Amino acid sequence: MENNEITQGLHCDTTTGVCEVAETVSIGAANAQKPVKLLYFTDPICSSCWGIEPQMRKLKQEYGDYFDIEYRMGGLLKSWSEYGGSDVNGPESVAKHWEEAGAHYQMPINGEVWNADPLHSSYPPSIAFKAAQLQDSAKAALFLRRIKEMVFVERKNITKLEHLKQAAKEVGLDAATFERDYAEKAPLLFEEDLAVAKAWGVRGFPTIYFIDAEDNRFKVYGSKPYHVYEQALLKLLTAEVSKKTPATSEAIFEGFPTVTLKEYAVFYDVALDEAEAILHDLEAQGKVEAMTTEAGAIWKIKRQV
Numbered sequence: 001m002e003n004n005e006i007t008q009g010l011h012c013d014t015t016t017g018v019c020e021v022a023e024t025v026s027i028g029a030a031n032a033q034k035p036v037k038l039l040y041f042t043d044p045i046c047s048s049c050w051g052i053e054p055q056m057r058k059l060k061q062e063y064g065d066y067f068d069i070e071y072r073m074g075g076l077l078k079s080w081s082e083y084g085g086s087d088v089n090g091p092e093s094v095a096k097h098w099e100e101a102g103a104h105y106q107m108p109i110n111g112e113v114w115n116a117d118p119l120h121s122s123y124p125p126s127i128a129f130k131a132a133q134l135q136d137s138a139k140a141a142l143f144l145r146r147i148k149e150m151v152f153v154e155r156k157n158i159t160k161l162e163h164l165k166q167a168a169k170e171v172g173l174d175a176a177t178f179e180r181d182y183a184e185k186a187p188l189l190f191e192e193d194l195a196v197a198k199a200w201g202v203r204g205f206p207t208i209y210f211i212d213a214e215d216n217r218f219k220v221y222g223s224k225p226y227h228v229y230e231q232a233l234l235k236l237l238t239a240e241v242s243k244k245t246p247a248t249s250e251a252i253f254e255g256f257p258t259v260t261l262k263e264y265a266v267f268y269d270v271a272l273d274e275a276e277a278i279l280h281d282l283e284a285q286g287k288v289e290a291m292t293t294e295a296g297a298i299w300k301i302k303r304q305v
């Protein structure tokens with residue numbers, strides 16, 4: 001099969017749906033357990049990556065039996081002195097950009113962190129993710145989600161170790177091991193990720209390669225509608241595919257601890273107002289609760305006392 005790209009041209013451009021970096025490590029094909037691997041190049045502060053969380057969650061729900069995700073950190077912002085993106089030139093401009101991105105993606109984003117407690121780099125949270133991966137890949141994915149919520153929604157500076165340690169604790173990682181790996185092993189693993197991204201010619205995020213066992217590949221670059229990710233996957237699946245649909249209106253919470261309104265709408269393929277009505281009904285039944293923020297609500301299962 002010929003290698004193909006599905007593409008459309010910090011940039012973090014909502015028009016292209018890409019967060020772009022300024023100006024050898026091998027990657028294996030899919031494993032024997034699942035026929036396809038998604039090699040996902042991302043960054044904890046990539047607003048476009050936050051913007052495709054709904055699509056990625058729906059893909060996992062419907063086709064999770066057929067693929068695994070391998071996360072690689074791409075190094076979006078080393079430092080402001082070395083950043084060469086054309087759309088932002090400092091923390092203040094990121095604040096404005098994030099507010100625009102939130103409206104575009106319909107995902108909760110509060111850019112005030114860039115005014116109140118600006119991040120100097122995306123490297124520390126990227127290194128922290130590699131530390132989490134050393135313990136448990138599933139918990140590392142939860143950790144990545146948690147630190148995204150912290151920075152995009154809760155206005156927390158995730159370059160600070162106190163927030164990274166709190167996120168690690170919340171997702172069930174051993175705090176002492178996490179802190180030790182963050183200082184000792186994880187920086188080298190992050191450098192490996194940067195080398196992989198360079199070897200694969202990755203300059204913007206999100207970049208996702210869909211790869212099968214024969215190393216056939218499709219690339220999806222930037223934020224795209226759900227059907228683009230779905231078609232990239234299906235092109236690599238030769239056997240009959242069974243698509244899973246959620247059985248109940250709260251089934252999404254079985255796989256994801258927290259859910260935004262947009263994620264719920266995409267997951268169930270309903271309009272935003274319908275999704276909101278369903279979530280409020282679940283809240284009235286005592287099944288879920290909303291965590292209200294200035295950026296918007298995030299929903300979670302209500303713990304029974």
